[in-house]
Amino acid sequence: MSWVSDALERVQPGPAVVLTPAELGVIVGVAAVVVGVPALWRSTRLGVTLVHELGHAVVGIAVGRRFTGFVLRGDASGHAVTRGRSSGAGLLATTWAGYPAPALLAAGLAVAGGRGWAAPVLAVLGLVLVVALIQVRSLLTAAVTVATLLGVGALWWWGSPQLQAQVLVGVAAVLLVGAWRHLVAAMRDASAGNDARVLAGLSRVPRVVWLGSYVLVCGACAWAVIDAVR
Numbered sequence: 001m002s003w004v005s006d007a008l009e010r011v012q013p014g015p016a017v018v019l020t021p022a023e024l025g026v027i028v029g030v031a032a033v034v035v036g037v038p039a040l041w042r043s044t045r046l047g048v049t050l051v052h053e054l055g056h057a058v059v060g061i062a063v064g065r066r067f068t069g070f071v072l073r074g075d076a077s078g079h080a081v082t083r084g085r086s087s088g089a090g091l092l093a094t095t096w097a098g099y100p101a102p103a104l105l106a107a108g109l110a111v112a113g114g115r116g117w118a119a120p121v122l123a124v125l126g127l128v129l130v131v132a133l134i135q136v137r138s139l140l141t142a143a144v145t146v147a148t149l150l151g152v153g154a155l156w157w158w159g160s161p162q163l164q165a166q167v168l169v170g171v172a173a174v175l176l177v178g179a180w181r182h183l184v185a186a187m188r189d190a191s192a193g194n195d196a197r198v199l200a201g202l203s204r205v206p207r208v209v210w211l212g213s214y215v216l217v218c219g220a221c222a223w224a225v226i227d228a229v230r
Contacts, residue, residue: 010156011123014116017165024229027166031173035181045076046144048102048178054132055101056080056094063090069137072144092202098195099186099214103179103221106172110228113168122156122164172225179218187211 019027034040049072057067057080065084072078082094112121129149136142155167186194196214200207 011120013120014118014161016116017114017118017161019114019165019169019229023166024169027170028173031170031177034174035177042076044174045178045181046072046140047148048175048182049076049078050144050148051102051105051175052098052182053078053080054128055097055104057082057132057135058101058128059097060084060090060094063093065090065094067135069135070132070141071137072141073138074140078141087202092199095195095199095202096210096213099179099183100217100221101179102175102182103218106175106179107221107224107228109168109175110172110225113165113172114228116161118161118164118168119156121168122152126152126156169229176218176222176225179221183211183214183218186214 034044053070053072057070060080060082061067063084065082068081068083070078070080080098085091109121112118126149129145129152133142133145133149136145155164159167186196189197191197196207196210199205199210
């Protein structure tokens with residue numbers, strides 16, 4: 001069937017894409033508006049939370065835990081549930097993975113966009129979102145996941161390599177800023193359910209150490225994004 005061959009063509013990596021300074025300027029400008037305008041950020045940060053919760057899920061599955069569902073809330077908080085041992089390295093890794101996930105994905109998207117890997121990366125992201133749809137546990141969660149899936153699918157199917165690279169770099173910029181904003185909020189969060197506090201309780205390693213690990217990873221990802229586009 002023709003659509004099967006078309007789909008197979010669209011998962012092949014292409015040539016490297018070089019964005020001009022003008023293109024990067026427009027991308028950075030749009031990203032700045034998205035994260036700087038409160039009305040836009042209120043919607044966009046739900047996407048950052050989606051990545052945060054799926055970060056928990058993906059790492060949980062990778063270490064042998066069972067992902068049973070996730071929820072996004074209107075205040076941009078969320079919760080992902082994995083089942084498995086109530087202690088140990090797997091639980092620590094799963095709990096830790098949320099806050100760095102948007103920054104790590106940002107670095108991956110920026111590198112993929114510049115090296116011609118946008119199409120296969122978009123295909124993988126689409127598959128992850130399809131699987132995630134099975135585990136949504138609220139209407140808002142479903143709406144955000146479906147909207148993200150439709151955007152990823154449309155860009156993968158109809159977007160040119162240049163457009164795909166431009167969008168991936170723009171999304172990377174938004175995710176990176178979102179990761180830092182969420183991290184600053186985590187530093188101020190005194191609730192017992194905050195990931196860093198949960199990690200401190202599970203490991204007896206001070207909360208500040210876990211927050212420091214987030215800072216190191218997000219800083220490294222920021223450098224990777226800058227290096228990928230310069």
